[in-house]
Amino acid sequence: MNPILVFCEQRDGRLKKVGLEALGEACRLTKPLEREIIAVVIGSSVSALAQEPARHGASRVLVAEDPTLAYYSSEIYSTILTEVAIRLQPVAIVMGATAMGKDLAPKLAARLTSALIQDCVALEMDTDGSLLATRPMYGGKLHAVVKAKNPLMQIVTVRPNVFSPLEPQPASDILVERLTIAVNGTRPIARVRETHKTAGGRKELTEASIIVSGGRGLKGPEHFTLIEELAAALGAAVGASRAAVDAGWKPHSYQVGLTGKTVSPQLYIACGISGAIQHQAGMSSARTIVAINNNPNAPIFKLASYGIIGDLFEVVPLLTEEVKKLKTG
Amino acid sequence: MKIVVCVKQVPATESKLRISKNGTEIERAGLSFILNPYDEFAVEEALQIKERLGHGEVTVLSMRSHGAQKPEEALRTCLAMGADKAVLLSDPAFEGGDSYTTALVLAESLRRLTFDLLLFGKQAVDDDAGAVGIQVAELLGIPHVAVVNKLEVNVATRTILAHRQIEGGIEAVEAPLPSLITCQKGLNEPRYPSLPGIMKAKQKPLETWNREMVGLESETVGAAGAKLKVVRVELPPARPAGRMIPGDVAAAVKELVRLLHEEANAI
Numbered sequence: 001m002n003p004i005l006v007f008c009e010q011r012d013g014r015l016k017k018v019g020l021e022a023l024g025e026a027c028r029l030t031k032p033l034e035r036e037i038i039a040v041v042i043g044s045s046v047s048a049l050a051q052e053p054a055r056h057g058a059s060r061v062l063v064a065e066d067p068t069l070a071y072y073s074s075e076i077y078s079t080i081l082t083e084v085a086i087r088l089q090p091v092a093i094v095m096g097a098t099a100m101g102k103d104l105a106p107k108l109a110a111r112l113t114s115a116l117i118q119d120c121v122a123l124e125m126d127t128d129g130s131l132l133a134t135r136p137m138y139g140g141k142l143h144a145v146v147k148a149k150n151p152l153m154q155i156v157t158v159r160p161n162v163f164s165p166l167e168p169q170p171a172s173d174i175l176v177e178r179l180t181i182a183v184n185g186t187r188p189i190a191r192v193r194e195t196h197k198t199a200g201g202r203k204e205l206t207e208a209s210i211i212v213s214g215g216r217g218l219k220g221p222e223h224f225t226l227i228e229e230l231a232a233a234l235g236a237a238v239g240a241s242r243a244a245v246d247a248g249w250k251p252h253s254y255q256v257g258l259t260g261k262t263v264s265p266q267l268y269i270a271c272g273i274s275g276a277i278q279h280q281a282g283m284s285s286a287r288t289i290v291a292i293n294n295n296p297n298a299p300i301f302k303l304a305s306y307g308i309i310g311d312l313f314e315v316v317p318l319l320t321e322e323v324k325k326l327k328t329g
Numbered sequence: 330m331k332i333v334v335c336v337k338q339v340p341a342t343e344s345k346l347r348i349s350k351n352g353t354e355i356e357r358a359g360l361s362f363i364l365n366p367y368d369e370f371a372v373e374e375a376l377q378i379k380e381r382l383g384h385g386e387v388t389v390l391s392m393r394s395h396g397a398q399k400p401e402e403a404l405r406t407c408l409a410m411g412a413d414k415a416v417l418l419s420d421p422a423f424e425g426g427d428s429y430t431t432a433l434v435l436a437e438s439l440r441r442l443t444f445d446l447l448l449f450g451k452q453a454v455d456d457d458a459g460a461v462g463i464q465v466a467e468l469l470g471i472p473h474v475a476v477v478n479k480l481e482v483n484v485a486t487r488t489i490l491a492h493r494q495i496e497g498g499i500e501a502v503e504a505p506l507p508s509l510i511t512c513q514k515g516l517n518e519p520r521y522p523s524l525p526g527i528m529k530a531k532q533k534p535l536e537t538w539n540r541e542m543v544g545l546e547s548e549t550v551g552a553a554g555a556k557l558k559v560v561r562v563e564l565p566p567a568r569p570a571g572r573m574i575p576g577d578v579a580a581a582v583k584e585l586v587r588l589l590h591e592e593a594n595a596i
Contacts (some may be wrong), residue, residue: 190504
């Protein structure tokens, strides 16, 4: 039967967790050994990474390694994956809905003239390989269940933190295959010249399992330290509402919501955020939501798993202390 | 510098959505529609580039993807902001498509226009796929940079340098013109259409092109050409009812931490 291909993204020599989540879901979609699960890893120095997909469900790992692949290139990556896809005829090509995945998948789908299903949160596979995929639309206000007309080379990106990786298994005799890279040099191409890390190497929102966010209720940028201290105690990433970003308290890369990031953490703590529909669009798929707000009518309480009505300037420092006690206790 | 901006009209973001009788789309009657918020950044960027250079032309292009849509209004908004002319792609055959057929119609239409730079919003806030712009670039065989929050155009070298948002940082990407950019918040502050702008927009050219004028066969576009079909749409599963933690702040916080640890298994 036609295999499932999983593109396991790496940045700076580290595999993204979402690639392993995609592998786990690919394994669950099909009966054991019915379809081969093949991982693809691309980069400048990635041979050492081939073990990891093998330990998480891939029976074969294809590696494209070349010094020119140090930076992501949609053109080169899609050329590599197109060649693999044409050779192996996978039913589906699955990858994370990351900055890279959401850039690569549409290009690959256009090149292969295949169906594209972006940002899936649930997947099922028929025996013919056709996928029934659920994807949020309208900022999460609606879920569409979609199906490709042709169950071949369906291109799927999966939302980070939604699917689970398999428990790692010792990989004894993995099959690692090196890909040759032949890129058409005549095509005009966008090239990454450099990457800049955001200051402080802080945790990335879309990948964090816990997020603490602050909003207008903080009353000023200086009070974000309260949020940062709680986040530090929890090992969490820091987010902000649109109001806080538009006021210039935090850069746009912190924004959760409709014109910011969509996150699916295990725990989302909203402090002084009223929870307008635009904010909900970015965080309503969090597993557990905590709301701390002094307005009992704030819409955020409708979403919250747990709510405390109170002054965040009182609640948040106490919460930080209690979390520290729990962690050290 | 000739710039084409592709825009979409979408339901207003605060809309309450209802599912239509056939169960595969939303009920559009009674909704108010707006220019897709990310497309505002694209239009603004085009206008700023033209103003900086002191010459150029900004064309806005939109495709009617649903009979109930009034993309003319979105195009007039762009003209009122300062775009020079507009083209509407409208044909019943275009309806019911997916990102691929939309990209195909746009790409074929763009072959009939001249451009140095193509600008899109990073995604439309209805489908939320962020795919059409990237697919148009692929179909036209030009480079793209997606999710851009800073853009420099170098006319002398005919290149662009774009900053694109990635996890925990940015990628600085260089590309030759013509290129396609999808625009992210932070790129600029979109202007509001001025009253004289709105008056002037009424006189600006707005052409409508149908399928034959674009030059595509009906089986390649819309529902017939789509690679994907919608089986059903549904409201997301309701979140289980939450719990307010009463009591004085110190006790409530202790209880919250206990619940997060023991019940929710979240910390």
